[in-house]
Amino acid sequence: MKPINAMKVQFEGRSVNEAFSRTAVAAFVAQLDPTVEELADIKTAVSEAVTNCIVHGYRDRLGVVYISANLYPDRRIQIKVRDKGCGIPDIQRAMEPMYTSAPEEERAGLGFAVMQSLMDRVKVVSKEGKGTTVTLERSIRCKGE
Amino acid sequence: MSVQIEIAEEYCIARLIGEIDHHNAKELREAIDNAVMTGQVQELDLDFREVSFMDSSGIGLVMGRYKLMQELGGSLHLVNIAGHLKKVMMLAGLDRLAILDKPEQRRRKVLSAEPASEEEMAETRSVEEELEEIPLEIGGEEA
Numbered sequence: 487m488k489p490i491n492a493m494k495v496q497f498e499g500r501s502v503n504e505a506f507s508r509t510a511v512a513a514f515v516a517q518l519d520p521t522v523e524e525l526a527d528i529k530t531a532v533s534e535a536v537t538n539c540i541v542h543g544y545r546d547r548l549g550v551v552y553i554s555a556n557l558y559p560d561r562r563i564q565i566k567v568r569d570k571g572c573g574i575p576d577i578q579r580a581m582e583p584m585y586t587s588a589p590e591e592e593r594a595g596l597g598f599a600v601m602q603s604l605m606d607r608v609k610v611v612s613k614e615g616k617g618t619t620v621t622l623e624r625s626i627r628c629k630g631e
Numbered sequence: 632m633s634v635q636i637e638i639a640e641e642y643c644i645a646r647l648i649g650e651i652d653h654h655n656a657k658e659l660r661e662a663i664d665n666a667v668m669t670g671q672v673q674e675l676d677l678d679f680r681e682v683s684f685m686d687s688s689g690i691g692l693v694m695g696r697y698k699l700m701q702e703l704g705g706s707l708h709l710v711n712i713a714g715h716l717k718k719v720m721m722l723a724g725l726d727r728l729a730i731l732d733k734p735e736q737r738r739r740k741v742l743s744a745e746p747a748s749e750e751e752m753a754e755t756r757s758v759e760e761e762l763e764e765i766p767l768e769i770g771g772e773e774a
Contacts, residue, residue: 501654508684526684526715533686537653592660593653594691596723603722 489556489564491517496552499540499569507553508532514555515563518626527604528563528624534597535567535620541588543571543618565622573614581610634659636666641673641705650684656692663696673705680711689716690723697728706730 493514497503508529515528532553539551552568574580580587581602586595601608607623632649645663649655667675675696679685693709700707709731712720717731725731 501652504652504654505650523715523718526718529684530686530715530719533652533684537686537688541653592656592691592695594687594694594723596687596690600687600719600722 487558487560490559491557492555494552494554496550499544499549499551501537501540503551504533504536504540507536507551511553511555511565515557515626518557518561518563519629520626521629524624524626528565528622531601531604531608531622531624532565532567534601535565535622538597538620539567539569539571539618541593542574543569545572545588561626561628563624563626566619567622568617568619570617573616574610574612574618575614577610577612632659634662636662638666638670638672641671642676643667643670643672643674644676644678646678646681648681651682651689651692652684652686653688656688660692660695664699667696667699667703673703674708675700675705676708676710678710679713679716682716685716685719687719687723689719690725693720693725693730694723697730 491514495507495510497506511532512525512529515525520528536551536553539549543549543551549569549571553565554568555563555565557563579585581598582595583599584595586593589595598608598610601620601622605622605624607621609621610618611621612618632647632651632655634648635646637644637646643666645666647659651659663675663677666672677693677696682689693707697707707730709720709725712731720726720731
């Protein structure tokens with residue numbers, strides 16, 4: 487299926503940009519007229535994915551975070567959040583609730599669990615030393631449906 | 632993001648304002664912990680009424696303060712949790728810690744109370760039970 491609209495944004499992986507990134511995606515999704523709840527879900531999932539890039543992907547350096555979003559005719563939004571950081575050696579383990587490789591930051595280890603419960607689909611592709619791409623998908627319901 | 636902290640004896644309420652994410656969680660954590668430690672706080676309430684967004688960094692913040700209060704032999708309660716925040720907290724199982732949705736009025740009641748006799752204590756308890764039945768109002772409208 488071909489997207490009916492698309493956007494890309496990239497920014498330095500500074501934590502102050504976490505708010506920028508979720509707000510930018512929300513502004514793009516707004517054209518589907520989502521509910522407040524749908525928008526909050528998407529913002530939260532994006533926030534988790536971008537935080538992962540900054541906290542884990544670029545753990546000890548500053549890198550660039552790339553976001554692309556596609557809107558499809560069936561009111562589905564697909565969001566890709568990508569870093570060129572260290573990669574995840576064991577994706578299955580990283581996605582386990584409560585597991586965190588950064589306990590000193592008081593991370594709850596719930597990033598992926600939150601993404602999975604708020605999105606329809608979460609896909610993670612990662613290569614050690616190359617980076618990680620998280621793909622989030624969510625359908626926006628038609629109002630009155 | 633900011634936090635307003637009020638301390639009265641061993642009780643502390645921290646009113647969180649704005650969005651809670653990884654970027655500002657550390658600052659909030661330090662402000663709250665500093666107040667708890669210097670004020671020798673035994674009862675900590677975190678008020679989420681003015682929080683417009685929260686991701687799992689907020690869960691980390693709550694779990695960290697829960698652990699801190701446990702270590703100090705004190706207690707933690709979360710007040711004014713609604714909508715999206717409630718969803719994220721439930722998802723993390725914070726409801727199982729039995730710290731959610733405590734009416735703020737109850738605290739105030741306890742605060743203003745003089746050291747009570749046993750009879751008065753019983754009365755206070757029944758008032759508290761009544762208060763607990765009241766559903767949490769978010770809008771803050773006059774009754």
